[in-house]
Amino acid sequence: MSAKTIPVQPFDLVVFGATGDLAKRKIFPSLFKRFVAGQMPIEARIIGAARSDMDQAGFVDAIRNAFHEFASVAKDEEEALEQFLGLIDYVPIDVFGDAGWDTLRDLFREDVIRAFYLSVAPSLFGDIASKLGEYGIKTADSRIIVEKPFGKDAPSARELNQKLRQNFEEKQIYRIDHYLGKETVQNLMALRFANGLFEQSWNAQNIDHVQISVSETLGVEGRGEYFDKSGSMRDMVQNHLLQLLCLIAMEPPARFTPDAVRDEKLKVLRALDSIAAEDVVRGQYRSSEAGENYVDHAKNPDSRTESFVAMKVDISNWRWSGTPFYLRTGKKLRQRISEIVISFKKPPHSIFSMNAPLKGNELIIRLQPDEGITLKMTIKEPGPGGMRLAEVPLDMSFADALDSSQATPDAYERLIMDVIRGDQTLFMRDDELETAWEWMDPIIAAWDAGTQKPFGYQVGSAGPEEALMMVHKDGRRWRGLGE
Ligand code: BG6
DSSP: OOTTOOOOOOEEEEEETTTSHHIIIIIHHHHHHHHHTTOSOTTOEEEEEESSOOOHHHHHHHHHHHHHHHSOOOGGGHHHHHHHHTTEEEEEOOSSSSTTHHHHHHHSOTTSEEEEEEOSOGGGHHHHHHHHHHTTOOOTTOEEEEOSOOOSSHHHHHHHHHHHHTTSOGGGEEEOOGGGGSHHHHHHHHHHHSOSTTGGGOSTTTEEEEEEEEEOSOOOTTSHHHHHTTHHIIIIIIIIIHHHHHHHHOOOOSSSSHHHHHHHHHHHHHTBOOOOGGGEEEEEEEOSSTTOSHHHHTTOTTOOOOSEEEEEEOBOSTTTTTOOEEEEEESSBSSOEEEEEEEEOOOSSOOSOTTSOOOOOEEEEEEESSOEEEEEEEEEOSSSSSOOEEEEEEEEEHHHHSOTTSOOOOHHHHHHHHHHHTOOTTSOOHHHHHHHHHHHHHHHHHHHHSOOOOEEEETTBSSOHHHHHHHHTTTOOOOOTTO
């Protein structure tokens, strides 16, 4: 056990949808990693619940196989894996009927934290929550964890919230946005609020603009039919990108407590201006290879769903008025990279000659991969020949700067342990989520009402030309993907 790892209290966790992809790829492997790290105690129990009619041994076998398929189990972890698998039970359950619920109830222990992970379609959230109430499984201290998509617009998100709240209080509900579990995303708060250096200049007086880019090389192969009903706006912007924007733009909370942090994020969301049509660009990937276009992966030749979106967002408050935030995200782009660029204004006056034009500093926060921070500084180019200026990076990679034996935990590891600890800081509150949808709904409604299709962009490019132009017309440029 690492010196820094404090075990959480014993818990009983039921994973609904336990035979699904997320459970196999993320939830069980993350729990195992925390078990190996000594954070998940041996007294904990995990119960898989799903429709499939199998017994405990069959389920444990399926999980063991999935581990070998998806997760890296080191040679010296095989013994730990068997111990971990020994903590797992399984109950076949009928969400709409009575089968399985009594058995499930009897598996829970008194005086142990109860957590219910709903790794299922959102349409089942309400039914499962009521069954947990009806069968007396939930207690006042139980926690319920839900995955996205949390609604498709503000009314559906509100309805889901209402359904959950019929049986659970807000302080028991943990809505996962896995971006908030990423170490580097949490680091945004450390960067801002544990350093005095930037705060004085963290505003529209000193910052020209901000760019938030989340670009992926993967397409929607395999999940095209799901994605086609969602699109990048709902799938990525509504949650991940807006959360990043909030962390960059929010006021310092008085304390690092769940509601203090979430109150500040909510104020940012409430201050977002509505967006003009010319400030959003949608794209859809195209390929010269047959069958590799977005529409092929979506199995919908007429699809108007976006696999790329770029937008200019204004925040109307004292700190940010006049400093645009440019957001972009897309599939099948040139490089997988998530980064935030804080582009500072140029010094107000140059004492140097015209041959030495000044540039504003740039703070580049790389969230993934190769996590780190770069500050671009201007220095004198060495050598005789007058005062020439050059831009150089002050570069810091987390892997080099920190003890590399402390491997970065997966977002789910952190988030599930936070649920057990009862810490909601990294989870979205109901009002945050609904406000994000309220801001976004008119944009999507305008697309739906129109007939325009997203612009095409080549697989492996940086997105549609129009997205580049959107920034150029403001006299700015996107940082190149992987520059
Ligand atoms: C998910 C989206 O929430 O985030 C996916 O549904 C996307 O479409 C994924 O690929 C990206 O996550 P990450 O952690 O790979 O950046």
